[in-house]
Amino acid sequence: MNNLVTVSRLSKRFGEIQAVRDLDFTVSQGEVLGFLGPNGAGKSTTMKMITGFLDPDTGDVEVAGHRLSRHPVRAKQSIGYLPEGSPLYGDMSTLAFLHFIGSMRGLSGDTLRQRVDEVIDRVNLESVVYQDLETLSKGFKRRVGIAQAIIHDPPVLILDEPTDGLDPNQKHEVRELIRAMAPTKAIILSTHILEEVEAVCSRAMIIAAGSVVADSTPAELAARAAGDGAWIVEPVDPASVDRLRASLEAAPWVRQADAIDIGAGAVRVIADGDADAPSKLRGHLDEGRIVIAQLYRERARLDDVFRDITGGAGAIS
Ligand SMILES: Nc1ncnc2c1ncn2[C@@H]1O[C@H](COP(=O)(O)OP(=O)(O)OP(=O)(O)O)[C@@H](O)[C@H]1O
Ligand SMILES: [Mg+2]
Known part of the structure; x- marks a missing residue:
């Protein structure tokens, strides 16, 4: 080159x-x-x-x-x-x-x-x-x-x-x-x-x-920056965050579901099985008639990636 x-x-x-x-x-x-x-x-x-x-x-x-x-x-x-x-x-x-x-x-x-x-x-x-x-x-x-x-x-x-x-x-x-x-x-x-x-x-x-x-x-x-494999689900209707969380928590393949303060409100999900998690999540939400705006992999913040790579030294400002 x-x-x-x-x-x-x-x-x-x-x-x-x-x-x-x-x-x-x-x-x-x-x-x-x-x-x-x-x-x-x-x-x-x-x-x-x-x-x-x-x-x-x-x-x-x-x-x-x-x-x-x-x-x-x-x-x-x-x-x-x-x-x-x-x-x-x-x-x-x-x-x-x-x-x-x-x-x-x-x-x-x-x-x-x-x-x-x-x-x-x-x-x-x-x-x-x-x-x-x-x-x-x-x-x-x-x-x-x-x-x-x-x-x-x-x-x-x-x-x-x-x-x-x-x-x-x-x-x-x-x-x-x-x-x-x-x-x-x-x-x-x-x-x-x-x-x-x-x-x-x-x-x-x-x-x-x-x-x-x-x-x-x-x-x-x-x-x-992939973090610990959590997924973020944002419902179209912010009022349905609690119902979404409860519904996901009840699914046997969901290990953890927490309401979080992103955008207009979302749920952070840790699910079993990585590759098919998005389709399982979508299927489950379709069944519960919860319309979602976004479903995506949680990202670590870039600051956390720097800290991870530098063992703390990267956080100097
Ligand atoms: N002219 C200068 N005199 C004294 N210190 C300086 C000068 N220019 C840069 N520095 C210092 O050198 C270091 C590196 O600064 P630099 O601007 O290169 O950082 P940076 O990586 O571009 O940061 P940022 O992401 O904030 O743009 C900093 O500690 C800054 O305060
Ligand atoms: Mg700069």
Whole structure:
């Protein structure tokens, strides 16, 4: 595979805090690497060093064959970066800003206009092209941030929490966009959402206290989050939670049924036999004429997965 990012022994200390310690990894074309980890784990600091925004104390980064320490301009030309938050120029319109960033990236004339039009279309910014950036909603600011990151069509994308602040539809659109770009690029993104890793990443890396504590597939990570095998049943009518619980508790193959406070109210069920539990649950509820809105496997919270993997150390914030 074509190696596009190589991180070697990367470290960064801020006073007493070792924010990143001795990171080593590579990312190839076609890979979407998800950084996960508790607040303060060192995800953003690592991204800032890969993009050349922050000098490492030790170590180096190679981007598309260019060593950042030796050829910083060439390395940075190969990267599109969406920083955390929205550090945009507030008094520029979306259109002016994208033209400005595009020209900073060396585009001009028809190519510049064409690329600006293309990213406006890909990130759905048509409705805000003439609006000043400071007046945009959080989600639109984030989308402008994504547009400026991809304007020069770089082989490497570093996206710090790309869907933070977006509504569910926008989250879906941005994930689709990332998936569509993935085959020709190496992408590193950070997120606090396990579903996002499953939806877009080919690889998941958990960082805690500046070190990599797990490097696996999203499926392996999701399996760790499977919890103790409980199912969550949400009835359509919240008033039927008690009846649902009592009915399930009476079933001989149900070991435990508890009312829990999720959504408009739900029942958490631990049943015998794992593979056929959903069909048994559905059959039982059909018989009792209880209409359910959702039936799904309970997930451990991502925080609990971090704690499990790091033996407690991951909970540092
Ligand atoms: N400029 C700085 N000066 C001092 N400390 C810093 C600086 N930048 C980051 N840190 C510290 O380095 C550690 C790692 O921070 P970083 O922003 O990389 O975490 P993160 O994994 O991105 O967290 P989050 O999930 O909250 O975004 C934290 O303890 C943070 O307070
Ligand atoms: Mg961060």
